[in-house]
Amino acid sequence: MFKLVTVITAVHGPGAQYLPDAYESLLAQDLPDGWEWEWVIQQDGETEEVLPYVPDDPRVKFGQGRAGRAAMARTVGLSRAQGDYVKVLDADDMLTPGSLARDLTALLGNPGVSWATSRVLDYLPDGSTLGFDQDPPEGVIDRGAVLDHWKAHDYRAQVHPATLFMRRDLLMALGGWMALPASEDTGLLLALNAVSRGWFTAETGLLYRKWPGQVTNQAAHVNQGEREARMAVIEARASVLANLEGWRFNMG
Template sequence: MSKLVTVITAVHGPGAHHLSDAYKSLLSQDLPDGWGWEWVIQQDGETDDVSPHLPDDPRVNFGQGRAGRAAMARTIGLARARGDFVKVLDADDMLTPGALARDLTALLSNPGVSWATSRVLDYLPDGSTLGFDQDPPEGFIDRGAVLDHWKAHDYRAQVHPATLFMRRDLLLALGGWMALPASEDTGLLLALNAVSRGWFTAETGLLYRKWPGQVTNQAAHVDQGERDARMAVIEARASVLASLEGWRFNTD
């Protein structure tokens, strides 16, 4: 085991100015003895407007590629990941102190658990925060539980995919993030849950920034036709994975 956590961030020009806050949140992490982190930042595009916002830190690994939205950027960035565990961190979000250590402990301490999520607070433009009132209790998330909840609640999961922490080998086996224009992280969450147990930490692990320029705030994100198609393929993939005999990820 490498004792390294890879944090993967997809970024495009309009959100690059938030990288400094994301970096500060990484600096607040205190991992167990012998463990460290690396930050793989992948730009969605090949412009010059991201590099000025990159921190001068040898743990930062920056790459660029042709534009294809966040799913492609994260998956391309995965080629440079060296850690046995991968944490996703959107460029405009911030980890809370201790988030990486809590995620790592959940997987190391619970055989059979291959991914983890945590409580999220929306971080509003005025600096205030807003929580989700339907968080599950802290503990195991059984296989299939996320899909069942998601289908019963208008395609809204009980845990947030922006907080995912997972084994890199399982992430690779599932092909990285789904090739979708949006909801690619939800698709990954449901696929992970189809083949492995997860863990939910009740302590807040992420501040999810709300701002006018974020992708989920754009009109195209809620186009009904596209949304229906995204949800249909996400559900179909998770259902097929769950039905495959012998396709169970086992860390025991």
């Protein structure tokens, strides 16, 4: 029997059109012997807009639920996840070939590392790409390093939470994604780094699509009052986890 990596995707109606591209990027993955992926797609809402774009593939598990934004959709989708590891893939993004294998190898080959991220390229509407100028060197990310960088760079982490790959047991222990209207994945990234070391792969692992309908392109996403509230609760959670006596993740 294969061991599984669960790829989890939250999707709402406007983003469903990009699911076929995400699926094609999954088909291009080549995992080590004995491993396979499954794709959990959870619709944020119960409309008829998404199902026509869901691939007819036994490895794909589709579900719907009442609307509550991406954090709730992903966390509900975890009920169908069977993998020992979970990879995030937003509906409008695409993995690069080899991305899953690199993430898995990083965790299997580095004791004490329980999550991984990789380099990201913004994928612009004209098909061009744009990189990020603060990528760390490839290798281990020490506990607390993400929070330190995030606070020193106007709440911008040096690694991208849309590339997260992590142990499912640790993800469950942390309660999934934060119940926030945005930045829920950043909150999870900082929580992971508060309790465990991570890994950064310098090879590009994700194409992050930029398009007018994406949630992070809406005016509400940069509302200053809401942004300050999100950042405050994310920082508080990470700080508490980092200093919690007697709670450390057992890698056994």
